[in-house]
Amino acid sequence: MVQRTAQYERAVHRYELNAAVRRSIIGGLDLPVDPDLVDDDQPLFGRGLELDSLDTLEIVSLMEEDFGVYITDEQRFVFGSVNKLVDFAEASQPALDGA
Amino acid sequence: MVEEKIVADQSSARPVALITGASRGIGQSSAVAMAEAGFDIVGFSQSGDSGNSETCRLVNLAGGAYVTHKVNVAVESDVRSAFRSLLTANGRRLHAVVVSAGITSDGLAATMSADRFDSVIAVNLRGTFLVCREAIKAMRKTGGAIVLLSSTSGVSGQAGQVNYSASKGGVNAMTQALAKEVAGLGIRVNAVAPGFTETDMFRRMDVKARNGLIQHIPLQRVAKPEEVARAVRFLATEESSYITGQILPVDGGLTA
Numbered sequence: 001m002v003q004r005t006a007q008y009e010r011a012v013h014r015y016e017l018n019a020a021v022r023r024s025i026i027g028g029l030d031l032p033v034d035p036d037l038v039d040d041d042q043p044l045f046g047r048g049l050e051l052d053s054l055d056t057l058e059i060v061s062l063m064e065e066d067f068g069v070y071i072t073d074e075q076r077f078v079f080g081s082v083n084k085l086v087d088f089a090e091a092s093q094p095a096l097d098g099a
Numbered sequence: 100m101v102e103e104k105i106v107a108d109q110s111s112a113r114p115v116a117l118i119t120g121a122s123r124g125i126g127q128s129s130a131v132a133m134a135e136a137g138f139d140i141v142g143f144s145q146s147g148d149s150g151n152s153e154t155c156r157l158v159n160l161a162g163g164a165y166v167t168h169k170v171n172v173a174v175e176s177d178v179r180s181a182f183r184s185l186l187t188a189n190g191r192r193l194h195a196v197v198v199s200a201g202i203t204s205d206g207l208a209a210t211m212s213a214d215r216f217d218s219v220i221a222v223n224l225r226g227t228f229l230v231c232r233e234a235i236k237a238m239r240k241t242g243g244a245i246v247l248l249s250s251t252s253g254v255s256g257q258a259g260q261v262n263y264s265a266s267k268g269g270v271n272a273m274t275q276a277l278a279k280e281v282a283g284l285g286i287r288v289n290a291v292a293p294g295f296t297e298t299d300m301f302r303r304m305d306v307k308a309r310n311g312l313i314q315h316i317p318l319q320r321v322a323k324p325e326e327v328a329r330a331v332r333f334l335a336t337e338e339s340s341y342i343t344g345q346i347l348p349v350d351g352g353l354t355a
Contacts, residue, residue: 054283061236065186070179 018086021067025082028062029055040082059085069093113163115191116335119143119172119230120200124298125248127154128328129197134163136332141185141193143170143200143230172200172226182233192241195335196234198227199248201266203300208261216262223266227273231288235281242285246334247274249292251350267292271346278344287343289334294350295321317352 022035025044029051044059045051051059056079063069069089071078078088116133120126121142130140131154140158142165158165168181186193201223204215227247234245252260253267271290278288295301295312301321304312313319330349333339348354 057236057239057284061239064183064236 014086014090017089018082021063021082021086021089024062024066025059028058038082040086042081044079044081044085063089067093113137113139114194115139115141116195116197117141117143117185117193117234118197118199119170119226120198120248121154121167122146122152123154124199124300125293125296125324125327125331126197126199127157128324129199129331130154130163130165131157131161132325132328132332133195133197133335134158134161134165136336137162138195139164139191140166142167143172143181145169145171145200172198172230173221175229178226178229178233182237186237193234193237193243194241195244195246196230196238197246197248197331197335198230199331200226200230201248203260203263205259205263207259211261216265219262220266220269223263224269224273227270231273231277235277235284235286238286239284243287244335244339245277245286245288246331247288247290248331249274249290249346251292251294251348251354254292254346254348254354274346275344282343287334287339289339289342289344290346291327291330291334292346292348292350292354293322293327294348294353296327297321297323315353316350317355320351322349322351 018040019035022038022040025031026033026035026038045055059079060071063071063085067089069092071088075088078085114137116130116138118126118130118133118140121130121140122144126142126144130142134140134157140163142154144154144167146169152167155165155167166185168185170177170181172178202219204219206215231245231247234243247270249270250263250267252264253269253271256264256268271292274288274290281288294316295309301309313321327349330347334342334347
């Protein structure tokens with residue numbers, strides 16, 4: 001029972017963190033998209049949200065300012081999707097809360 | 100380790116300039132010149148000069164507020180922490196960044212240790228990059244001006260200064276590359292390349308060597324730090340709004 005509660009809380013926390021990252025990116029880039037309609041596995045670049053290289057700077061800056069997560073070229077894989085960004089954010093800062 | 104000391108009122112609407120190496124020399128003179136132009140100053144220095152420092156006193160006299168952070172610009176975590184705290188502490192827009200922190204450690208190439216070479220590159224080149232990287236992020240939405248301190252040694256090279264000359268040559272190339280990379284964000288990047296200047300670095304040279312060098316300067320004297328600072332101020336303000344990617348010699352005609 002305790003384990004299920006912990007799992008539930010973990011799922012809620014993850015859901016809120018994903019939503020916070022989506023809001024941060026969509027708002028920061030001023031994209032005409034509802035953050036709640038962005039699929040967490042949707043590619044951020046190329047097809048998907050169709051972001052370009054200048055948007056990389058904005059996302060890197062937003063992740064640092066809003067979540068305290070620092071991204072460099074070595075972590076380029078994180079731009080694959082919102083889920084990959086949040087995976088990396090949680091791994092680098094385990095105490096992250098849904099900002 | 101970063102330490103912040105608020106030494107003046109930060110609630111004002113004056114524009115803000117960040118200056119590294121602000122505790123002395125050209126960095127200190129640049130802080131004063133920018134304060135005279137109406138800026139408040141955030142100073143990065145390795146010593147973390149206090150509210151009683153000469154830089155603070157001079158900036159306050161010129162009408163500017165002064166905040167100082169203890170930062171070793173060669174240490175990535177120092178630079179990141181300092182930027183984070185200065186951006187969150189007052190939420191004010193950063194208008195200009197002057198990267199003045201620099202060191203020399205001269206010697207003949209044949210006997211120069213790798214550590215000595217690396218130590219100069221670490222502060223002068225890596226440190227400049229680290230500060231620029233954070234500055235771009237801070238100014239990405241508002242635009243601004245970045246001024247890097249180069250040297251005539253970065254243009255023509257000086258015997259006994261392979262490390263310093265290489266670092267400043269790198270700063271020159273960085274100026275041009277970065278200017279092209281961030282022009283679209285409204286950020287201008289330029290460098291000032293002083294020749295011989297009355298700083299601690301120059302005063303450490305022996306008198307005979309100094310006099311010998313002066314004979315090669317068309318204006319027959321070394322620069323005062325404030326003369327270099329005026330060029331910094333020009334490139335850091337809207338006075339130079341259509342100039343980017345340039346290296347401006349302030350050398351009494353040495354490289355003419």
